[in-house]
Amino acid sequence: MPSFDIVSKVDPQTLDNALNVARKEITTRYDFRDSKTDIDLDKKASIIKVITENSMRMNAIVDILITRMAKQGIDAKCLDMSKEEYASGPMMKRELPVKNGIDKEGCKKILKIIKDSGSKVTTAQMDDLIRVTGKKIDDLQEIIALLRGKDVGVALQYINMK
Numbered sequence: 440m441p442s443f444d445i446v447s448k449v450d451p452q453t454l455d456n457a458l459n460v461a462r463k464e465i466t467t468r469y470d471f472r473d474s475k476t477d478i479d480l481d482k483k484a485s486i487i488k489v490i491t492e493n494s495m496r497m498n499a500i501v502d503i504l505i506t507r508m509a510k511q512g513i514d515a516k517c518l519d520m521s522k523e524e525y526a527s528g529p530m531m532k533r534e535l536p537v538k539n540g541i542d543k544e545g546c547k548k549i550l551k552i553i554k555d556s557g558s559k560v561t562t563a564q565m566d567d568l569i570r571v572t573g574k575k576i577d578d579l580q581e582i583i584a585l586l587r588g589k590d591v592g593v594a595l596q597y598i599n600m601k
Contacts, residue, residue, distance in 0.1 A: 442572040443579055443600040445549060445586070447541045447593045449517050451482055454537065457511040458487065461503050475530065476500065485537040487518070490530050497524050497531050504535075514594030538593065540567030545593045549586065556585055576600075 458480050465471050465478070476491040478500065487504070491497050505515045517538050524533040541549070546564050553562055553571065558581055560573035573579050583597050 440572050440574060441576045441579055441601060442570055443583070444598050445541070445569040445571065446567065446596050446598055447517070447545075448539055448596060449485075449513055449537050449594075451485075453511050453513060454508070455480060455482075457507045457513060458504070460511075461500075461507040464503055464507070465500065470499070471496065478504070485539060487535040487537065489533045489535065490527075492530060494524060494531055497533055501533070501535070516592065516594040541569065541593055541595075545591055548591050549595075552586065552589055552591070553582055556582065558582055558585075 458478055462478055465476055474492055474496060476496065477489070479488045479490075480486075481488065489497065489500050489504075491500060501520075505518070508515060508518075519536040519538055522534055522536070524531050526532075546569060549569055550562055550564065553560065558573070558578050560571050560578050560582055563570045563572075571579060571582055573582075579600070586595060
């Protein structure tokens with residue numbers, strides 16, 4: 440039977456490439472000239488750490504990061520924007536955790552959307568992915584189109600279409 444998996448993952452190399460392009464753009468921008476700005480990626484904890492001088496520059500940096508991530512094909516929903524910036528001496532710091540995996544609440548929301556669609560597919564929730572199986576590939580494609588149209592709060596990828 441045909442099946443596919445619904446996951447929420449961010450490729451670390453693609454994220455690193457997006458951050459490198461953002462760093463390069465920041466160093467060439469006029470409004471960031473002679474500023475003490477640093478963007479760092481903690482690969483083990485999946486946290487982007489941004490340090491700059493004021494909140495205006497912080498907002499511009501976050502905007503640049505989101506733009507560059509979108510150009511690399513990374514959805515901006517993978518960043519946890521709930522943490523606010525905080526002052527550390529004369530500098531402003533902000534940590535942007537990168538979300539990997541679908542949490543239980545997101546899984547429930549996705550499963551409810553699929554169940555309410557009335558499509559003849561079966562779903563199985565595994566650790567951080569959801570496997571959807573059906574008799575026809577067309578049913579699976581309908582589910583993908585349905586989920587792309589809905590906002591479930593996390594960035595979704597559809598892999599292992601068999």
